[in-house]
Amino acid sequence: MSKAVSIAKEQVSAVIEAAMKKAMTAGMLPEAELPAFTVERPADRSHGDFATNAAMASARAFRMAPPKIAAAIMENLDLNGTYFVKAETAGPGFMNFFLGSAFYSDVLTEVLTKDSAYGRSDYGNHRKVMVEFVSANPTGPMHMGNARGGALGDCLASVLDAAGYDVWREFYVNDAGNQLDKFGLSLSIRYQQLFAENPPELPEDSYHGEDILDLAKEYAKEHGDELMHVTEEERRKALVGFGLPKNIAKMKADMEKYRVHYDRWFLESDLHKDGEVMAVVDYLRDRGLTYEKDGAVWYKATEFGGEKDEVLVRANGNPTYFTADIAYHKNKFDRGFDLLIDIWGSDHHGHVARMKGAMDAIGQSADKLDIILMQFVRLMRDGQPVRMSKRTGKAIQLGDLLDEVPVDSARFLFNMREANSLLDFDLDLAVQQDSQNPVYYVQYAHARICSILRALEAEGVTPRDCTAEELALLTAPEELELIQHIASYTDEIIGAAKDYDPVRITRYVIELATKFHKFYNACRVKGEEESLMQARLTLCRATATVIRNVLTMFNITVPTSM
Structure with missing residues (x-):
């Protein structure tokens, strides 16, 4: 919490305890x-x-x-030397305390002194936390769920960082297993369809997207029909080797454009190459947590809260996706992370309990793995759901969205609803440049403050540090309400970190902008007596600092004019 808020809480506790002791001495308690x-x-x-x-x-x-x-405490209460000017009792025994001007002036002084560090705390005690998010399948383009997950995960990581955690962002690339086999098969058939007279048809469960055909055509353009003269295994290997790096490069480019910067893109294939997947099987076997049935190796998941036991290694000798997932999470813990946060689509809800149970099975704790389930996104235009891009006529991908909608709007609007809520993303609203667009509304508040400062500077008025007596001139309800909101910023970040809910900060900064506009419409800055003008300029500057800190934390631009 902010220093002033922390001091105020300590003061209430101290004066209550002192009053209780005094009342006991006087025989009143x-x-x-x-x-x-x-x-x-x-x-x-x-x-x-x-x-x-x-x-x-x-x-x-x-x-x-x-x-x-309460009456006995009140009779012995001494508020001298505190932030408080009075106290009252209410209801069944509540005691309410009212702040004086010293609190408000200390809040503003703290904001301007700490500047970009205002809002940060040591709540997380530098615990190492990994936030793994998006982790989209590299066999196809990224979609709207990935767009929401990217904004949510990145902003959550930023909130945790501000709350004093040592944060690491990671993208897990599923470049092994069944989906890669399916990718190779789909590419091979699309490639053969370009050259063969009687080509095979795509199976129902293969990848039918335009992106597969585009990759096949791209390979054919560069290499012709050379893969028509090799074995099926060689053809698939060559096409996967050509297509997969291109898909991963596109994912990286989209994420960079989205202003999401990962500390590592972790390849699933590395787990297999390094023997970590089968090492997990051996670890569980050594602990007596596996058995063999029908030629497969099974994990006793029911001993750790699972609904049924799970296959670790199929009868053909191939480990399952679940096995690789356990190995990946063990790898995270082996790298020294104290807490793991995964952001998954809501369709993975059935996987949560068995994954947390597996953490207990590998000698960690289910409590060290938190999984955020994210609901689906519905794109809207003109009040109607939309699935196709106007530009391409195809299903809207993350790249298409970022071509159409400003990144600032996308990142902000995807953080307007909690992860567990369905989200309607309004494409019309996202491109509006007026107060209806929440991010524009917040940015405008910052730009407006910068404009006020520039206009006064042009007239020779330079903001300066104010004394506590000058800041005590801020007594209008709109002024005090705005300062109270500014004072709560650090607590809001800690609350958002506790709840894994960056949406809380989005709402906070919208309310901050609203309270600023309310203050500015009620209280003149220019033309007031010099001390009051400077006090109000201090409030403007403090407000701008907090808006800037929020937008910067969320990787959203902070305009000084609009």
Whole structure:
């Protein structure tokens, strides 16, 4: 939390404890061990800026009704030397505390002193956390689910970083197993269809997308029909060797364009080459957690919460995708990560329990793996669902979206709904340059502040540091409400990190922009007496700092004019 908020909470606790002790000495409360109680910021600030349940929490210890305890505390309460100017009791024994000007001036001073570091904390205690997200199948182009996962995962990683975690971003490339075999088969058939008189037909369960045909044509353009004269195995190997790197390169280019920068693109094939997949099978076998049936090796998943036991190695000797997945997560832990966060599509919900159970089986803990399930995206235009790109006439891919919609809008709008909620992405809204577009609305607030500062500078007015007495001139409700919101920023980041919910910060900054516009419409900056003008300029600068910190954290541009 911000320093001022932290101090305020400590002050409430201290004055309550001192008042309880004083009341016990005076015989107003019986001698008892001081109970634990909470100090919180109420949602409705008309009930006070901070509230405590101390009277209710101590009812058992003092064997008294909470209202009587609250009255005794109030009679012995000393607020001198604190941020607070008064306290009141309410309801069944709540005690509410109201802030004075010192708190508000300290918040603004802290923001301008910390600047880009304002909002950051050591809450995560530098624990090493890996966020693995998108991890799209490299056998085809990335889709809207990947677009949502990219924004969600990247922004979550940024929130965790701001909250004091040591964060690593990773993309897992499934370049081995069944899907790669299917990729090779599909490419081979599409290639043969370009040259053979009686080519084979694509099986129903193969890849039918235009991208497969495009790759086959591209290979044929460069190499002609040379693969018509080799074995099927050689043809597939050559086509996969040609197509897979191109697909992965396209994925990397799309992610870079999306401003998502991974620390590592991890290849599944490396796990197989290095023997880590079969090593997991051996590890589980040595622990007595496998058995053989019908020529296959099975894992006793039911011993770790699974609905049924799972095949690790098929009768043909090939490990399953699940085995590779266990090996990959073991590899993550072996690299020293304390916490793993995976972002998966909601269609993988059945895989969650067995994956977490497997962490216990390999000697880690299910609690060290958190899986965020992300619901689907529906693209909308003119109020109607849309599936095809206007430009290409094909299904809309991530690359198509980024050609049509500004990256700022995409990253912001994909973080407008929690991961577990269905998301309607409005293509019309995303390109609007007005206050209806949430990211434009927030960016405009920052640009407006920069414009105010430029206009005053042109008249010879330069912002300066204000004294506490000058900042105490900020007494309008709109001013105090804006400062309160600024003060909550660090707590919001910590809350978003706890809940794995970067949407919380998106909403926070929209509300910050709203409160700024409300302040600016109610309180003049230019033309006021110099001390008040400078105090309001300080509030403007602090607001701009927090907006800039949020947008920068989310890799969204921060315009100074619009």
